Amino acid sequence: MSLLAAISSSRRRSTVAYDADAASYFAAVEAVSTISATAKNAANAYIVGLKAASLWTLIHQLYLYAGPNTLAGALVKAKGSGTRVHNGFVSGDFSPTLGLQSSGTKYVNNGFLANSLAANSHSIFVHSSGGLVISGTPAILSGVYSGAEQSLLCLDSYVNYLSVVGRAFRSGTYSYASIPLFNSALTTFGSVMGSRTANNSSSVYQNGIIKANNSATVTTAFQPYDISSFCLNTSGTSRSEFSADRRQVEIFAQGLNDTQAQQLHDLTTTYINALNY
Numbered sequence: 001m002s003l004l005a006a007i008s009s010s011r012r013r014s015t016v017a018y019d020a021d022a023a024s025y026f027a028a029v030e031a032v033s034t035i036s037a038t039a040k041n042a043a044n045a046y047i048v049g050l051k052a053a054s055l056w057t058l059i060h061q062l063y064l065y066a067g068p069n070t071l072a073g074a075l076v077k078a079k080g081s082g083t084r085v086h087n088g089f090v091s092g093d094f095s096p097t098l099g100l101q102s103s104g105t106k107y108v109n110n111g112f113l114a115n116s117l118a119a120n121s122h123s124i125f126v127h128s129s130g131g132l133v134i135s136g137t138p139a140i141l142s143g144v145y146s147g148a149e150q151s152l153l154c155l156d157s158y159v160n161y162l163s164v165v166g167r168a169f170r171s172g173t174y175s176y177a178s179i180p181l182f183n184s185a186l187t188t189f190g191s192v193m194g195s196r197t198a199n200n201s202s203s204v205y206q207n208g209i210i211k212a213n214n215s216a217t218v219t220t221a222f223q224p225y226d227i228s229s230f231c232l233n234t235s236g237t238s239r240s241e242f243s244a245d246r247r248q249v250e251i252f253a254q255g256l257n258d259t260q261a262q263q264l265h266d267l268t269t270t271y272i273n274a275l276n277y
Helices: 003-014 020-030 036-050 258-274
Strands: 059-064 077-079 085-087 097-102 107-113 124-127 139-144 153-157 167-171 193-199 201-206 211-214 228-232 248-252
Touching: 020 077, 020 201, 036 059, 036 258, 059 107, 124 139, 124 153, 124 258, 167 193, 167 201, 201 248, 201 258, 211 248, 228 248
Parallel strands: none
Antiparallel strands: 059 077, 059 248, 085 107, 097 248, 107 228, 124 193, 124 248, 139 153, 139 228, 153 167, 193 201, 201 211
């Protein structure tokens, strides 16, 4: 074999055969940023794992804040339609391994509408390297920038309404007497998820483990407002968010059950660990 042929053969052997959806994501990132081979391999394995667990088809929107090498790349969607637009973020808010951190008035308009989610089957999953500490009412996982509270998709603190300090997954309007509560502050260096699997069934998960569930019934349909992530001012007088939120992964999906919640957490943790290069 000639030297040229040997080099050509070696290059062919070293070419990674990425999953088609992963390859499309990498191409979109590389149109605005750079992404390392390590991050590509981690994201490819993550997407393949989501497909093997039959989770990929349930996901509407997938954001991999960690992985790309710049803020612009971190705002590219790994799955989902619509263009993301950020307000106020700077390069110092971003790390390829730690993800994106909000403070003050910074938020991201995600480019898809709340009413594109089924009111009786939806979930929001966030994996954070900085911890998710609930403060304020509501503490927003994601929401609508219009400030229409009936369309918020968030975790709430109900100290003003109940005699206990509770945490709930809110989506739509419901009776305060029928919300899924657990009586401890939610602090996690990992994942938190709210999931609705039926019109009258809502659950909260921490690191894949169910923390609370109840029959919080949706009584108001979602509105056609752009869903945003990070800090939102919902009332004009109060602003609240997760106080240590540095997001690495964010997912909007159909309503996920207990088994799927654990699978999603485990796969995401494996992905994040693979980025520590």
